[in-house]
Amino acid sequence: MKHRIALLVLSVLVVAGSVYAQSFDTTLALIPQPVSLVRGQGVFTLPANAVIETNGPQTIARMLAVRLSRSTGYNIEVKDKLSISGATIRLEIATDKSISKEGYRLTVTGGTVKIVSNDPAGLFYGTQTLVQLFPAAIENFSKVKKDRWTVPAVTITDYPRFGWRGLMLDVVRHWFTKQQVKDFIDEMVQYKYNLLHLHLTDDQGWRIEIKSLPMLTQTGAWRAERVGRWGDFTKPTPDEPKTYGGFYTHEDIRELLAYAKERYVTIMPEIDVPGHSLAAVASYPELTCTPGTYQVNAGERFMHWPGDGTFYGTLDNTLCPANEKVYAFLDKVFTEIAQLFPFEYIHMGGDECYKGFWEKSEAVKDLMKREKLKDMHEVQSYFVKRVEKIISSKGKKMMGWDEILDGGIAPGASVMSWQGMKGGIEAAKLNHQVVMSPNTHTYVDLYQGDPIAEPVTYSMVRLSQTYKFDPLPPGVDPKYILGGQGNLWSERLNTVRHLQYMLWPRGFAVSESVWSQPAAKDWNNFVGRVEKHFVRYDSAGKNYSRSMYDPIFTAKKDAAGNLLIALSTEVDGLAIHYTFDEFFPDKFFPVYKQPLSIPKEAANLRVITYRDGLPVGKMITMPIAEMRKRKVVN
Numbered sequence: 001m002k003h004r005i006a007l008l009v010l011s012v013l014v015v016a017g018s019v020y021a022q023s024f025d026t027t028l029a030l031i032p033q034p035v036s037l038v039r040g041q042g043v044f045t046l047p048a049n050a051v052i053e054t055n056g057p058q059t060i061a062r063m064l065a066v067r068l069s070r071s072t073g074y075n076i077e078v079k080d081k082l083s084i085s086g087a088t089i090r091l092e093i094a095t096d097k098s099i100s101k102e103g104y105r106l107t108v109t110g111g112t113v114k115i116v117s118n119d120p121a122g123l124f125y126g127t128q129t130l131v132q133l134f135p136a137a138i139e140n141f142s143k144v145k146k147d148r149w150t151v152p153a154v155t156i157t158d159y160p161r162f163g164w165r166g167l168m169l170d171v172v173r174h175w176f177t178k179q180q181v182k183d184f185i186d187e188m189v190q191y192k193y194n195l196l197h198l199h200l201t202d203d204q205g206w207r208i209e210i211k212s213l214p215m216l217t218q219t220g221a222w223r224a225e226r227v228g229r230w231g232d233f234t235k236p237t238p239d240e241p242k243t244y245g246g247f248y249t250h251e252d253i254r255e256l257l258a259y260a261k262e263r264y265v266t267i268m269p270e271i272d273v274p275g276h277s278l279a280a281v282a283s284y285p286e287l288t289c290t291p292g293t294y295q296v297n298a299g300e301r302f303m304h305w306p307g308d309g310t311f312y313g314t315l316d317n318t319l320c321p322a323n324e325k326v327y328a329f330l331d332k333v334f335t336e337i338a339q340l341f342p343f344e345y346i347h348m349g350g351d352e353c354y355k356g357f358w359e360k361s362e363a364v365k366d367l368m369k370r371e372k373l374k375d376m377h378e379v380q381s382y383f384v385k386r387v388e389k390i391i392s393s394k395g396k397k398m399m400g401w402d403e404i405l406d407g408g409i410a411p412g413a414s415v416m417s418w419q420g421m422k423g424g425i426e427a428a429k430l431n432h433q434v435v436m437s438p439n440t441h442t443y444v445d446l447y448q449g450d451p452i453a454e455p456v457t458y459s460m461v462r463l464s465q466t467y468k469f470d471p472l473p474p475g476v477d478p479k480y481i482l483g484g485q486g487n488l489w490s491e492r493l494n495t496v497r498h499l500q501y502m503l504w505p506r507g508f509a510v511s512e513s514v515w516s517q518p519a520a521k522d523w524n525n526f527v528g529r530v531e532k533h534f535v536r537y538d539s540a541g542k543n544y545s546r547s548m549y550d551p552i553f554t555a556k557k558d559a560a561g562n563l564l565i566a567l568s569t570e571v572d573g574l575a576i577h578y579t580f581d582e583f584f585p586d587k588f589f590p591v592y593k594q595p596l597s598i599p600k601e602a603a604n605l606r607v608i609t610y611r612d613g614l615p616v617g618k619m620i621t622m623p624i625a626e627m628r629k630r631k632v633v634n
């Protein structure tokens, strides 16, 4: 019955000329969902001597040729002119008013592939879509034995919903090399992201050369090496070798910028001040209000969140707002940053600044009297306004985390909303530009499955929650919303494999939230497409998380007050097999139907989710003692 209704709706949509065929068909499995897609008859078969012709940038054609030849082993030629008769694959810059900025039209017929766009970025995104239409084996980095490489006949018209489609990478807490950042760019563009926000400075490192301030990288880029659980590490001794870290030289940055530009990615640098500044303070201790000697943090805890929304530090990791040397320092930093990065925005952080040491400082007290600042929010606002003047004097616009609203926002500042959407809404209502990157939805370094079975992190943002992200809240003027962004903090991401696990598939969900039209979003359909991309990732040898298949455990109580365990899944159509007897719950074990009473002597509940008799989730061993500690939700 459901299918018949779906078909009826589909035919109405086709007649209306607005086609979301993928809402009912995941065979093409495009992510993000295009604006319109109409299936044609038959397939295009890539010839072994395929030719890509373009009147646009050669780099786009060459990158496509590389991607198609790696796995096929074909010798694909690139020509820099469009022929009259048309090549196998034609990438054409044209004037087409029906396609907006960064958009494209992709037409695949039995004989040719044609991508048309008004701008090179659109052409580039058209090639990303084309690659996704090939079988998963195309993602392989080495030659695959396959008789035919086909693409279904289709016409796709597509363009983005938002111009800012960002991912933030924290290269401080763990260091990612220039090559790893390039690989990250390659991954993000496949999902039509166009902005890489590099978090370059923090308590654990300063990761960019500032030629006029050499100690920032001589001292600030290095910390004691630790392996294990972040936050529980021991404090380094003063004479302990500082061997972990690294930084990008100006030359490295120029290379990264060129690499990004060829892929239509803008890089936004973030220099996080006045909090999160221990690496700068360790390099130049006179920058704090609190005299002393400092070391770059190695992952030992010095900031504390008691759980009531407040936080405090046991070490001063802030720049002193009452010290003119700080502004001279920042002028030097932002002069070099502005010269290096062509992007109009520089991000100055502004988040999570503990002000307890400012409160004790005589210099800050004098500043408050002189500037008539009534509290610490106004002191931070004074600091941020000074930073805004420095950044705008370099010809750039300033962006900061939503704490820059506290005590009064600087004129001209733009806000990146991370503490949910409320800061972004407030800023937009004050006529400031906003990027939405709420920790409630797009913090892709947080838990995506039950903490008992996941690498340690902070709070929970499941894939289904990320998929609900809409950067444009009701009642907000769209002209103030630049777009949205996913953030990857790397305290606990030591390796690229771990980074990929946290990012994908939630990165798919953010991409669809910032690129696709809201009406085209459909959770069940998205899950079907995500599964197809898992196969592509297997082919590419990239990591991703399958946690969307794992059960959600909820503690309940029966009428007599006994603990019950309820299980559910984000994904429909799964069977959860379980046991309390310490064995592996294979598909011959009971299927979960209703909240489980716990056998008196049971120590653990073990579960695995199955679909069509095959395991899709991992085995999770949930201690009963753990469930007894959890909040009861009846």
Ligand code: ACM
Binding pocket: 351, 352, 401, 418
């Ligand atoms: C942040 O997550 N502290 C911006």
